[in-house]
């Protein structure tokens with residue numbers, strides 16, 4: 468059977484762009500379908516505007532000027548993900564909505580055409596349609612103009628009392644940024660712990676830092692209703708009633724902006740999954756095996772639509788696996804034991820590989836090691852002493868995980884990832900020369916502590932004897 472394309476990719480966010488780019492560069496004929504903006508969430512409503520905001524907050528500028536600068540940053544990066552760039556590479560980009568008709572044919576309802584819908588066929592199809600914010604049921608919510616990441620960065624005025632529902636990375640990053648800009652920030656989360664994906668030592672450090680900056684937390688609370696109140700300079704305020712999940716006690720808060728950041732749902736509405744024989748899991752995400760293959764063997768999926776690790780770089784990693792599997796006879800597997808992420812608060816919280824708990828669960832835990840930045844000279848100089856490095860060793864003493872809390876944690880975690888990838892032991896950290904004064908010196912002191920701890924008493928005695936000759 469002859470198909471129009473080797474692969475049809477639906478969705479031009481980080482995962483779809485990466486898949487289309489790799490396959491085309493390696494000689495495959497590819498169609499890429501995007502119904503909205505090229506670059507998806509990351510460029511338009513996710514990583515880029517949020518990190519641009521965090522950077523600009525530190526520089527201090529007028530709010531509307533800052534929002535303009537954020538849009539300018541998006542425009543500067545947009546050419547990397549543009550139709551022109553991908554068409555120049557050789558990708559056929561179709562601006563419209565894609566729907567599976569069966570396991571090889573996709574119907575495209577073009578954005579700018581009143582003509583008949585176009586139907587294209589592909590030997591393979593890749594679903595990279597991403598995710599969207601999860602909006603829960605809440606009494607009164609439909610009458611309140613609430614915010615999500617999709618309209619947050621179009622706000623024109625700085626909120627006075629900014630209430631954020633959710634305890635994940637969006638809430639932490641955005642909450643801290645708006646607190647620094649001068650909003651009164653309240654964060655509500657049903658769980659008692661923040662940074663739940665990270666090591667448990669992160670939660671108290673970050674809670675303390677954020678609370679000292681003035682953020683108020685209602686942890687263990689759930690909103691039960693929201694109502695508009697009197698008009699306040701053209702903007703409507705609202706009252707939000709919260710209930711303590713343990714005691715049932717109720718509290719009332721007033722705010723002028725309400726952000727919902729309660730995680731994501733898959734973006735598969737109208738995608739015709741059933742026509743393609745593609746199953747979803749219990750959370751509604753596209754079900755894939757380790758090769759990122761769906762229940763239909765020539766249809767693969769990657770990025771947020773798959774669910775577990777909703778990060779741009781993980782979508783990129785999955786796109787590489789999918790591309791290999793579409794081109795090579797041997798099927799590569801996605802290995803999430805080396806997953807990496809960073810939450811860009813100040814200090815940042817970065818992680819790579821196993822946590823202590825996941826290593827224990829997987830029967831891999833040798834030893835967890837911990838070192839605070841308290842006595843690191845560079846951290847003292849920069850007043851960045853509250854964080855730590857935690858390294859997880861397996862039973863053979865190899866580095867299999869790490870967590871860093873520090874202003875540059877996102878940059879520092881790369882060294883841990885390299886050590887994990889190359890199956891290194893702590894001695895690798897110990898034998899390096901580090902420039903003084905850098906925060907990376909913590910790797911050396913952590914290694915030295917551990918090596919000292921692992922010297923046996925008889926070895927110590929022998930050494931002492933030898934030194935006293």
Ligand SMILES: Cc1cc2nc3c(=O)[nH]c(=O)nc-3n(C[C@H](O)[C@H](O)[C@H](O)COP(=O)(O)OP(=O)(O)OC[C@H]3O[C@@H](n4cnc5c(N)ncnc54)[C@H](O)[C@@H]3O)c2cc1C
Nearest residue numbers: 478480481482502507508509513565597770771777778779
């Ligand atoms: C506020 C915020 C901050 C974030 N910060 C970070 C960060 O700092 N670092 C990080 O790694 N990650 C971050 N993320 C997560 C990151 O943005 C996502 O993991 C990433 O964008 C997912 O990429 P994707 O390609 O899977 O999906 P998306 O970016 O959602 O792209 C999917 C695309 O498919 C299109 N589409 C959907 N259905 C169809 C259809 N039927 N036909 C045609 N097109 C369709 C959509 O329009 C969209 O453009 C952040 C997310 C948010 C919300």
Ligand SMILES: NC(=O)c1ccc[n+]([C@@H]2O[C@H](COP(=O)([O-])OP(=O)(O)OC[C@H]3O[C@@H](n4cnc5c(N)ncnc54)[C@H](O)[C@@H]3O)[C@@H](O)[C@H]2O)c1
Nearest residue numbers: 633634635636637638656657728729730777778809810811
């Ligand atoms: N720096 C980064 O890499 C970065 C930054 C922002 C967002 N992101 C990505 O975007 C995605 C979305 O972020 P997010 O912060 O919305 O989601 P999240 O899923 O990470 O966190 C949602 C939080 O809300 C809580 N929650 C869920 N339902 C609730 C309810 N009914 N009541 C009270 N609390 C409830 C959850 O317990 C969780 O703590 C994440 O998966 C993340 O991967 C990444």
